[in-house]
């Protein structure tokens with residue numbers, strides 16, 4: 001399917017995990033795709049990589065302008081770059097709060113602000129932000145990360161309202177636990193990796209982790225003209241984690 005032919009997309013955090021799966025699917029569906037990442041060296045054609053740090057406004061502005069020039073505009077922006085944090089509200093020092101909010105919330109602000117002039121010129125403008133299961137569900141040891149992803153959801157609604165009359169749609173995707181290098185790093189740090197993976201699988205009603213490709217499919221749907229009437233929504237791709245309550249004994 002090449003339904004995105006003629007469209008240009010920018011994906012932040014597109015050198016790994018969900019971002020890479022999304023950039024690859026956008027390209028497969030016919031879009032011209034630029035990836036903005038701290039380290040885009042591993043990217044392969046047709047993806048075009050630009051070095052950018054979303055916590056640095058100068059770097060974001062330069063990379064977005066360079067991407068728009070190479071692509072001939074921007075129709076789709078996927079804000080996927082993000083970092084995690086573990087701890088209760090008592091655990092993380094102020095510097096870490098500033099750092100995580102700077103990347104996860106202000107990072108999205110910087111790329112959106114730099115891309116808006118191009119998006120306004122597009123007939124199919126769409127922004128997709130990446131939230132998380134922690135946006136809607138309280139998980140232990142994720143106070144700071146949850147605060148950042150809750151802000152992503154509220155910002156999605158506010159941006160959708162601000163730009164709907166300019167023809168720019170804004171939505172977000174809330175993944176459950178996704179099998180990416182990020183979760184791989186969390187597993188490596190665990191005392192008993194097999195037990196940790198089993199616990200993460202069991203936390204999802206589907207009994208397994210979400211794949212990056214499954215999240216990418218939802219992002220690409222929201223980014224595509226097929227979702228022309230969809231704006232200001234959050235689409236959960238979480239194996240039922242946010243919405244379902246199953247009995248622990250597996251009985252119906």
Ligand code: NAI
Pocket residue numbers: 012013014015016017018019036037038039052053054055080081082083103107130131132133174175176177178179180181182183
């Ligand atoms: P990942 O660690 O595999 O990939 C993240 C990418 O973002 C990397 O390529 C990294 O270089 C880039 N990045 C990080 N900081 C950056 C910065 N300051 N500027 C530019 N690029 C930067 O992570 P994954 O799992 O693919 O996560 C992607 C997004 O999905 C994140 O926003 C994360 O919060 C979100 N998410 C992930 C879940 C999971 O279980 N893996 C679940 C829910 C949400």
